[in-house]
Amino acid sequence: MTQPRTRRPRGEVIARRVLIAAILLTIVALAGTFIKVRYVIEEPGPVTNTIGGKGDPALITVKGAKTYPTKGELSFTTVRVRGGPDRHISAWEWLFAKADPDVRLLPEDEVFGDRTSKEVEQANEAMMQGSQHTAVAVGMRSTGLTVPSVTIAAQVAKGEPADGELEAGDEIVSVDGEDVDDAESVATAVADREPGDPVRIGYVRDGERSQVRLKTTDIGQGRAGVGIALQPKYDYPFKVRIDAGDVGGPSAGMMFALGVRDTLTPGPMTGGKSIAGTGTIDDDGSVGPIGGIQQKMIGAHDGGARWFLAPESNCDEVAGHVPDGLKVVSVSDFGDATDAVDAIADGHAKGLPTCDAP
Known part of the structure; x- marks a missing residue:
């Protein structure tokens, strides 16, 4: 004769199920934390005004030449990178980044190749130094000074x-x-x-x-x-120093050159406007493409900029991704950049080229 089955109290059954669910969730959470994936997260980084203001010191100092008061903002933009060969991101970080439209996920190899994080950091530091030296020369030359080079x-x-x-x-x-x-x-x-x-x-x-x-x-x-x-x-005619802190890479070159020009010329170039931008600068004044421009535009917008100078060669990545309220101007060389800043300062920016229309 079969004995009747004893039923557990309903509260005990619910508690048991909650415990099992909690254990399973803990396992999933731990797995997501400890499972590493070889991807890199690029997200909007800090925005820094090269000419100072609002309580921040100017990044550009000059010795041996007359300087002039500046006003407004000529800011360079950055991308913050998470992940790399020395610290792979977790599955959770990958999942959250995948759902965030403001960040970009890239395979680790595409960013680092076969280099270590330290080697990339050293290369970026060297590129930043070279970019600053060129920016000083271009900025000086734009004021009529002669800067020979080898x-x-x-x-x-x-x-x-x-x-x-x-x-x-x-x-x-x-x-x-x-x-x-x-x-x-x-x-x-x-x-x-x-x-x-x-x-x-x-x-x-x-x-x-x-x-x-x-x-x-x-x-x-x-x-x-x-x-x-x-x-x-x-061979500079006088000394100019740019202090960008621990930021690396060459992408701030154009904005550094604009900051140098503004510092060495009478009257504030910006007319008090908030202008950000990005782009490498070559010895002949050419403005070159950079990475992470969509994240840089978001960072500029969040940092209060209303104008953004973008390399013409990055226009395919800009079009359709401009944050609301940010106006993007396309530039191909330093002459374009100075003309754009002057036009924005004077309130005559309507005809400036954009990445949506020439």
């Missing part, structure tokens, strides 16, 4: 043809016997051959002129190179 080997890659033959700091003066006067002409002259072909590099070290014959290698996409990173070395 081209130097900023870095020599290990294991590449130039390793052991050229040194960081060498002034590059010729390629195959032809004089070269800037980094672009050096790179173009070396690349004008098939990888594996020889090239003669003329250089000056400690005042002594010499040359070396190297066998080129493929530096990517079938381009010939010898494994040196080039940058200008300037």
